[in-house]
Amino acid sequence: MSSRMRPQTGLGPSGVTAVLGPTNTGKTFYALERMAAHPTGMIGLPLRLLAREVYEKMVDRRGERAVAMITGEEKIVPPNPSYWVCTVEAMPLERRVSFLAIDEVQLAADADRGRIFTDRILHARGQHETLLLGSDTMGPILSRLVPGIEYLGRERFSQLTHTGHKKVTRLPRRTAIVAFSADAVYSIAELIRRQRGGAAVVMGALSPRTRNAQAALYNDGEVDYLVATDAIGMGLNMDIDHVAFAQGRKFDGRNARNLQPAEVGQIAGRAGRHVRDGTWGSTAECPPFDEELIHQVTEHTFQPVTALQWRNPNVRFGSLPALLKSLEQAPTEEGLVRARTDDDEDALRRLARRHDIREMARGGAALKLLWEVCQVPDFRKVTPDQHAIILGELYEQLIERGSIRREWAELQLSRLDNPNGDIDAISNRIAHVRTWTYLSHRSGWLDDAGYFQGEARRIEDKLSDILHERLTQRFVDRRTSVLLKRLKDDAPLLAGVRNNGEVVVEGEFVGRLLGFQFILDPKARGPHEKRVRFAALKALGPELMARASALAEAKPDELKLADSGEITWRGSPIAKLRRGPQPLRPDFELVAMEHMPASAVGAVQDRLRQFIADRVEGLAGPLVALQRALNRPSDDPEGLSANARGVAFRLVENFGAMSRRPIADEVKALTQDERAGLRKLGVRFGEYTLHLPALLKPAPAKFLGLLWSLSSEAAPGRYALPPAGATSVEADETVPHAFWYAVGYRPSGKRAVRIDMLERLAQEIRKARDEGGRQGFETNQRMMSLVGVSGEAFEDILKNLGYKKQTVEREVKVAAPVVADPVAETVEDPAATAARQLPADEPVAEGQAPDAATQVGTAPPTAEAEQAVSEPASEEKEAEAPTSDPAAETSQAEPTETHQAASQDVPVTETPPAEAPLAEGETVTETVTLWRYQPPRGPRRDQKDGRRGGKPGQRGEKRDGPRSQGPKGKGGKRPPKDQKPRTFSSGPRKRKEADPDSPFAVLANLKKD
Incomplete structure (x- = not known):
């Protein structure tokens, strides 16, 4: 029956008036006006969210003390209220009011909730006025069921137009996109966020507080799109210009089915606000609607409702079978149909199968209580069996003790007070809390119900706010939304x-x-x-x-140079070093500067050039001074001679340190004055290397390693730098020897030894050789402490320096009685002894960790060693230096353990067991390990020199190493000039008999024959 054909006749004889019409006709507003005109009133609404909205409007009209709100999970009841705003299910019909209204009465035909609306239509009445608000499709059925009802038709304020199918990305602003599953809502909202800056989300599964916050997000204009389920079709007043259906089918709790024309019209009718016209259509995967449905929605002409859902409200509690039978009773009045089995009836049948429940519910109050427990809503939407289990536990507690155990209720609520998790987890907890909110409002079910009402409300509000925040973070990009609006308006930003x-x-x-x-x-x-x-x-x-x-205009301390060659300013990269025309003149390139104003590039480049020059001058100053001396002409008093120039050039080319072997002839040709000139420039002539001691400190060594990487076109940081203060480190065979020299270390076997410590070790060895004579020398604790290793690692260094280990026996006199005590003879770790001998106040090198001195292989040299290295060697000591390096620059082996047991490096003395103490003056034989220099037999072709890149050495090049103390190629001391050299003669050699069975012997016998 069309409302356009119904005259506005006002109240009928029965006092019941049906206010019918399409959406956006002001029906709810009219009901509130009528209720405010009565001294008392009550209105039933389909949604808790809508009830909250109407409650707030009535509070604005009449004040908080005059208005009460009751829903399934919330009660706000001041003393003696005059007006009641409720959900349809929660209406307190026992209260007598002058005015009563029921909104969205067309829901009486809904399979899920229809029976409740039907009961209110048939039995809920105001003393003076009753309004039934809804769609005009309810006209015929209300005429049959409510005798004497009158109708008040309402016309739509605006026009509704169909615009067809559009892509989601082309939907206009102020659009509501409707889907019927959470997955579809989330996916569409995510797409809108990426394309249009964000969307608000409204679903029936959300708590009212969350839905209100999301609706406000849309209504306040923070987002222009709303993605929702059909929850927006039930009276929510939102500023929507266009409604787009993303799906044409929905799951109604039992089956998936196509949308009915009236449902489409109810949802599409949300487009348009008061007198502003609205549009609707389809989008996403929704197929286009057929012409007949489009006409029905546009013209608001739908098939009238022919039957309402009904269930017997007068149930009997004589026995459990009687209760079940009364629920199965069919309606007798035309226009009513038996509602399908609802959740409460299904729960009752499941609990009735349990023997213990049947025993407890033997009629009367116990059975009535069971029916009330079964009516607890399944907010969690779990399986029917799980829901029945919870209801059974509630019923047992109520029967046994009269109320729900407080401890159990507090435990359940405490588990829900958890803000962690994603959107689904938070939504699930809110559903659980709504169950406890419902239970707390049941009279007498919980001791101290007010406490649990407040606690449930607090948790629900807390989780609802968090859920709103999660939804906003996921589906709303406020930044993009705001910027797009400002750019569209062409306003200054x-x-x-x-x-x-x-x-x-x-x-x-x-x-x-x-x-x-x-x-x-x-x-x-x-x-x-x-x-x-x-x-x-x-x-x-x-x-x-x-x-x-x-x-x-940056100050020097504002610019930083990283080990990778990156220059940073205020913590941000602005340039990166690269290979320049000379080793000490690296170039740079600007990085991440594409947004820098072009007019400022020149000034920035000048500042960076000055910064790099200052770093080179500050960290590689001695090398720069050597370079300047090379650039001076030969006749300059501060210039260098031709011989000295060659040595200086090689040092600059190799970043201040190199092996002495490749330039042994050039060094030998230097005069004392030329050597003094180089020493004045900081050059140190060591036994194994030529180097500048000032560049061995951690900071200069690290910087020179970077310059070497740039010059050799190796990636900076490719080879790890030795720890600051380390006296020796394991030498990876893949690392070029030139890199080790650049950072102040000399490859020596399987380890790389810091150059100053290696030269100090050479001095210690020379002293020991002078004391040991021709037989060789014994290693001592001080030698090992200089390089920070012992055992096999230390022996490997000595072997690389050209020394050979041998075991000899010698006789010694006993200076005092000695008693052999095997237990007391213990061997101490040389590294530990070295650490103990180091001075406690040894200064830590620049960049060194505070505990570096205690690490194996990284112990700093003693003060005496540092002092000895800082002093240039005398010409007498240089004269004693070896003319060749026995094993320098050999290829590296796999790294070994840094620290071995002390028993491997301390000279072992074997004393034969004695039954009695040895007397003073007696001689004993001891076995000792001595090291003796082994002269090289010839040049090795696999040697590597110290030049950049680690190229193989040239044939015939002499090696660094201790000089032999006799004639070249011979052992022993040189004979005095007035003494003839010793000669040796030998007798005739004994001829070795040939093997008669040898094939050569057989051939020789044949020739004789």
Whole structure:
């Protein structure tokens, strides 16, 4: 029956008036006006969310003390209220009111909730006025069921037009997209966030507080799109211009079915606000609607409702079978149909199968209580069996003790007070809390019900706020939404940069400015990324110019040089070193400077050149001085001679340290004056190397390693630098020898030894050789402490230096009685002894960790060793230096353990067991390990010199190493000039008999024959 054909006749004889019409006709507003005109009133609404909205409007009209609100999970009841705002299920019908209204009465035909609305239509009445609000499709059925009812037709304020199918990305602003599953809602909302900046989400599964917050997000204009289920079709007043259906089918709790025309009209009718016209259509995967349905929705002409859902409200509690039978009773009045089995009836039948429940529910109050327990809503939407189990436990507690155990209730609520988890987890907890909210409002079910009502409300509000925050974070990009609006309006943008580099445009974070590079926030990426980036950079122009000026005037401590060759300013990379025309003149390239103003590039480049020059001068000063001396002409008093120039050039080329072997002839040709000139420039002539001691400190060594990497075109940081203060480290065979020399270390077998410590070790060996004579020398604790290793690792270093180990026996006199005590003869770890002998106040080298001195292989040299290295060697000591290096620059082996047991490096003395103490003056024989220099037999072709890149050495090159103390190629001392050299003669050699069975002997016998 069309409302257009019904005259507005006012109240009928029965006092019941049906106010019918399509959406956007002001029916609810009219009901509130009528209720306010009565001294008392009550209105039943289909949704808890709508009830809250109407309650707030009535509070504005009559005040908080005059208005009560009752829903299944919430009660606000002041003393003696005059007006009651309720959900349809929670209406307190025992209260007598002058006015009563029921909204959305067409839901009486709904399979799930229809029986409740039907009962209210038939039995709920106001003393003076009753209004039934809903669709005009209810006209005929209400005429049959409510005798004497009158009708008040309402016309739609605006027109509703169909616009067809559109892509989601082309939907207009102020659009509500409707889907019928949580997965579909979430996926569409995510797409809208990426394409249009964000969307609000409204679903029936959300708590009212969350739905209110999401609806406010849309109504306040923070987002232009709303993704919702059919919950928006039930009276929610929202500023919607267009409704787009993303799905044409829905699951009604039993089956998936197509949408009915009336349902489409109810939802589509939300488009348009008061007198503003609205549009509707389809989108996403929803197929286009047929012409007949479009006509019905546009013209609001739907098939009238022919039957309402009904269930017997007068149930009998004589026995459990009687209760079940009364629920199965069929309606006798035309226009009513038996409602399908609802959740409460299904729970009752499941519990009735349990023997213990049947025993407890033997009629009367116990059976009535069981029916009330079964009516607890399944907010959690679990399986029917799980829901029945919870209801059975509640019923047992209520029967046994009269109320729910407080401890159990507190435990259940405490488990739900958890803010962690994703959207689904938070939503599930809210559903559980709603169950406890419902239970707390049941009279007498919980001791101290007020406490549990407050606690459940607190947890639900807390979780609802968190859920709103999660939804907003996931589906709303406030930044993109705001920027798109401002760009569309072509308005000037308000931008700024915070102290931490965050770029804020129109109050929204859009990225970060690191130095001169603008890094867009990853969350802003998408179709509008270019527009957001353009807007940010446009607003950042003044800030970038100011930064360029500040960089051009930057103080030295504001610029930093990293080990990777990267130059940073205020913690942000601005340039990177690269190979230059000379080793000490590295070049650079600007990085992350694409946004720097072009007018400021020249000044920035000049500042960076000055910074690099200062770093080279400060960290490699001795090498720079040597380079300058090379550039002076030979006749300059501070210049170098030709011989000295060659040595200096090689040192500069090799970054201040190199093996002595490749230039042994050049060094030998230097005069004392030439040597003195080089020493004045900081050059140290060692037994194995030529180096500049000032460059061995950690900071210069690290910088020279970087320069070597740039010069050799190796990636900076490819080869690990030795720890600061380490006297020796394991030498990886893949590392070029030139790198070790550049950082102040000499490869020596399987380890690389710091050059100053190696030269100090050479001095210690020379002293020991002078004391040991021709037989060789014994190693001692001091030698091992200089290089920080012992055992096999120390022996490997000696072997690389050209020394050979041998075991000899010698006789010694006993100076005092000695008693052999095997237990007391213990061997101490040389490394531990060395650590104990180091001075406690030894200064820590620059960049060294505080505990580096206690690490094996990294113990700093003693003060005496440092002092000895800092002093140039005398000509007498140089004269004693070896003319060849026995085993320098050999290929590296696999690294070994740094520290071995002390028993492997301490000379072992074997004393024969004695029954009695030895007397003073007696002689004993001891076995000792001595080291003796082994002269090389010839040049090795696999040697590597100290030049850049580690190229193989040339044939015939002499080696560094201890000089032999006799004639070249011979052992022993040189004979005095007045003494003839000793001669040796030998007798005739004994001829070795040939093997008669040898084939050569047989051949010789044949020749004789």
